[in-house]
Amino acid sequence: MTTSPMGPPEALASIAMVAIAADGYLADQEGQDMTMLLSRMALFSDYSSDALNRLFNVTLNHLKQAGPGALVHQAKVALSQDLRETAFAIATDLVLSDRTVTPQEQAFLEDLYRILEIPSPLAQQIVQVMTIKNRG
Numbered sequence: 001m002t003t004s005p006m007g008p009p010e011a012l013a014s015i016a017m018v019a020i021a022a023d024g025y026l027a028d029q030e031g032q033d034m035t036m037l038l039s040r041m042a043l044f045s046d047y048s049s050d051a052l053n054r055l056f057n058v059t060l061n062h063l064k065q066a067g068p069g070a071l072v073h074q075a076k077v078a079l080s081q082d083l084r085e086t087a088f089a090i091a092t093d094l095v096l097s098d099r100t101v102t103p104q105e106q107a108f109l110e111d112l113y114r115i116l117e118i119p120s121p122l123a124q125q126i127v128q129v130m131t132i133k134n135r136g
Helices: 008-020 028-039 049-066 068-078 081-096 103-115 120-133
Strands: none
Touching: 008 028, 008 049, 008 068, 008 081, 008 103, 028 049, 028 081, 049 068, 068 103, 081 103, 081 120, 103 120
16 A cells, blocks of 8 residues: 555545445445545545546555555544544445444444544534434
8 A cells, every 4th residue: 555645535535435344345335325425525526427436446445455444544644623523424424324334334433433533422413413314
């Protein structure tokens, strides 16, 4: 894995990638959900569909090479506190989008908010809102 520093878009995509892989496998639908979710963000407004797909593939390769823990820690360095909160919200949304949370995904979210230094009450609020969002 390259050790060059990530920018905020790569960091957010990395955390999203770890989130969709947290249950031990990557479904095509999860990759599509991740790409769609990121494409709606201002941070990715200059990314074409091809550029987002390339970012997805690069991020997946980084995950395979470095592992989830190293990738999250590398991403954390590239994110402001506000974007760490955004990254946690995106990760939570992706984990909850299939309305089934595995024990691995639950553990991932619990680890992620601590690693990203999100205050526990805010993390709980984000999880609650994303649970409501993904009910329908």
